[in-house]
Amino acid sequence: MTRAKQVIRADVQGMTAYHVSDASGFIKLDVMESPYRLPAWLAKEVGDVVANLEFNRYPVPTAHKLRELIKDVMHVPAGCEVLLGTGSDECIQYITAAVAREGAVVMAPAPSFAMFQLYAQFYRLPFIGVPLNADFTLDTERFLAAMVEHRPSLVWIAFPNNPTGNPFPVADVERIIRAAPGLVVIDEAYQPFAGTTFMPRITEFDNLVVLRTVSKIGMAGVRLGYVSGHPEWINEFDKTRSPFNVSVLSEAVAIKLLENKAVLDAQAAIVCAERDDMVAHLAGLDGLTQFPSAANFVLVRVEGPAGAGTRVFDAMKRQGVLVKNFSGGHPMLDNCLRLTIGTPDENRAMLAALKSALS
Ligand SMILES: Cc1ncc(COP(=O)(O)O)c(C=O)c1O
Known part of the structure; x- marks a missing residue:
């Protein structure tokens, strides 16, 4: 396959495609999705609309x-x-x-x-x-x-x-x-x-x-x-x-x-309340700095030498929780993890995994 090498832009050849981690089987708190699905009545209405397209x-x-x-x-x-x-x-x-x-x-x-x-x-x-x-x-x-x-x-x-x-x-x-x-x-x-x-x-x-x-x-x-x-x-x-x-x-x-939209707004309001709760819990953890958030995620930095963030990320993953690890990307984000807000149960599991990973 030398033809592609001759034709494709050199800078594109030097890139890697946008990476999204395989989240199957994990509590998925890596890309700021809403954790909530649609109520059954609305899902049914969507189904009816789609059937008639x-x-x-x-x-x-x-x-x-x-x-x-x-x-x-x-x-x-x-x-x-x-x-x-x-x-x-x-x-x-x-x-x-x-x-x-x-x-x-x-x-x-x-x-x-x-x-x-x-x-x-x-x-x-x-x-x-x-x-x-x-x-x-x-x-x-x-x-x-x-x-x-x-x-x-x-x-x-x-x-x-x-x-x-x-x-x-x-x-x-x-x-x-x-x-x-x-x-x-x-x-x-x-x-x-x-x-x-x-x-x-x-x-x-x-x-x-x-x-x-x-x-x-x-x-x-x-x-x-x-x-x-x-x-x-x-x-x-x-x-x-x-x-x-x-x-x-x-x-x-x-x-x-x-x-x-009222359904989506109500879900977003729960996420906001959960975020505020999460911020309060994170404040009680040693070995972590958190940064103020007005979003549906919280960025934290694991204190310690290079590699400390990745160690915590890997330990959380082993406990079935996937968050986003920024080590190895922008240098200002070394040892930083981004925690997406999930359902109350997911957030409890995430905090438990984080606590245990930090200890
Ligand atoms: C600041 C910002 N802009 C844009 C996007 C892209 O969102 P989407 O393409 O899903 O609309 C994202 C996704 O995370 C984001 O964080």
Whole structure:
């Protein structure tokens, strides 16, 4: 197979494909999914909808009905538009493609969500990751200075941030939006657990759009994300979208579930209460530093030499609990584990495994 070696980009050959651990048989607390399934009555209604779909037809390319429903239930400001993606991952791709002019620079705090950098690389754009402070708070002055130096066309702010879990101060994010020479995307994947949002403020700025996903509120398998903003931005992103990107299945299921959003909201509220409980329990554990979270996960650092985090991760795995291990990735995250909030039972099992792994 030398032909592939000649044809495929050298940097792609040097990469490894996005790794997702095999979670079969584990208590799965690694990728910030909702631990809750649908109530039986709603699952049945979804089944009826799916049974009546026309699988022989392409989806309606504008997905008009779903977009209008999202505008309504997610309180998108009047006059703003919505673009749908197969997960917000795909929206990140579309936005990056749309700004990928010669000389464009992409910037984000670091560490943050990996796909911001990955798509910049795919579109051959320089990516500047501006380091957070050691406690993962935003170094606002450093970020503002980096914007002056690099003049980014595109700035990503995950709010709250992944994998650190903290929301940056609203006033600091606002300073970044005002000072940015180009587009700022506020990625609110964890907004259902945070409360604070920039959504109502989109119309205050001519360079702001808000990215969201339904993945964290019980619909990760549906694969649906959206970006909301002034039509001037959204109409341009739309040109980089694959014509039928959201399947008839995803569209129909999302409509049914978002019409019943109260069910998903109630589940998210339990997750928030469980997170607060988890934070209190983690505070009582020795050998661990936890970082403030407004998301459906908590980032912790295992105290000790290099390898301490991986040892705890492996010991938890042996007890049947899968969390996310960040050692070996971004250096600021060495010995860090990200604990997704699960059901009360799963959280108890996770804490027990963590305690025993630390002892
Ligand atoms: C900050 C952030 N943005 C976007 C995503 C992508 O979500 P999805 O593609 O499931 O919509 C994630 C997933 O974990 C995330 O953490």
